[in-house]
Amino acid sequence: MNASAATRLIRSGLAALLFAAIGLQANAQSGDDKYQPQVGQSGKDVVWVPTNDDLVRRMLEVAKVTKDDLLFDLGAGDGKIAITAARIHGARAVGIEFNPDMAALAKRNAERAGVSDRVTIINGDIFKEDFTKATVISMYLLPELNLRLRPTLLKMRPGTRLVTNSFTMGDWEPDQVFSASASGFGGSSGYFWIVPAQVEGQWNLDGMDGVVNVRLNLTQKYQRVGGTITLGDKTQPLLDPRLEGAELQFRYLAPSTGQLQVVKASYTDAGTLKGQVGLYSSNGFEGRRVPK
Structure with a gap:
């Protein structure tokens, strides 16, 4: 099975699981009267599943996000991670989201959370937008997408912190593996890396x-x-x-x-x-x- 086929299988399997378990009900906390995203809906390369709140908290804790950080969330969805980074940790945050309706919702969510001055949502492609100024990168993407991003991530400034929900970076071993105390949809495990200097x-x-x-x-x-x-x-x-x-x-x-x-x-x-x-x-x- 090639990587593309495996990714399609993961996507279809995840979507089927969500269909059966929750019937693709809208996430009430994510949507508003203008747009109601549905858990499991198809995106450019992935289906949308919001990271659960407890794992968001752990991801930002493990990455040691502070007010001095610039966090980029790749595939920002409803903006949850970027908003939490700004609201709880005082960081500046940028979310990149391909779906224009979802990006617009994320902007409104940032406004409702009172952090629109510190959160920027870009309606764009994570493979085309420039995120090299980030001090922290967060992601909830499939393994194939992580591997496509890996060469770019490894060229970032040494010391940049990377944190992912559920999926790894191939043979690039994480510096830390962690889990959320609450299980359920949206992931329960995370991985953390620090971009190494190229010293060979x-x-x-x-x-x-x-x-x-x-x-x-x-x-x-x-x-x-x-x-x-x-x-x-x-x-x-x-x-x-x-x-x-x-x-x-x-x-x-x-x-x-x-x-x-x-x-x-x-x-x-x-x-x-x-x-x-x-x-x-x-x-x-x-x-x-x-x-x-």
Whole structure:
């Protein structure tokens, strides 16, 4: 079965389940006198099922949304997630929704919630609209759509937080899996990722506490990293390497003393690494990637 067929099966199966269980009744809290969306109605690529309130709460909590964030909800539906991000967490939020009637409803819902000054609803296509300025991305899309978006998401600023309802990102393992305390339609499980910096390659490190000729060789698959460090003519594997957004950390053994050293570095907007060895190191270092 190819991916498109699998997606159609998921869509039809979900719709059939909703038909049988709730008879496609309108969601009273989502609609108004101008438009009443029906749970399970077909959209551009998915059927519409609103995320349940408890999972919305958990998604925003896990993503640690604050007033300083700009959240984009891809496939915003009735605007629930964007509105909650603004109303409860004080964030600015943008919802992108393809269905013009649903987008108009989401705008009215934002006005009724008193957050129209912080919530923008765009009637558009998530594959065409620019959401690269987001600090948080939320989604309730099918696996095939997540995979189509994945290359774009991975190019976003390191540290951008992604949170999804029900579906994963293929072989990009989530940083956290969580669930809502209340089950039911609209999802009960969620997944969270932090966009990793692209650090794979060879780096020359200058100023590492007086050590000369330090080379760092990093391998990477999404947020999982490994590699070696070479100090002078001695090479050793990195110990416990970790990458979270733009923050890289690893340990190594000092060749002269055998003492365990902790390295913390940040990937900068200029494409360099800046960090230090140890918590109380007086001299920081800078790393530059060796061109391929």
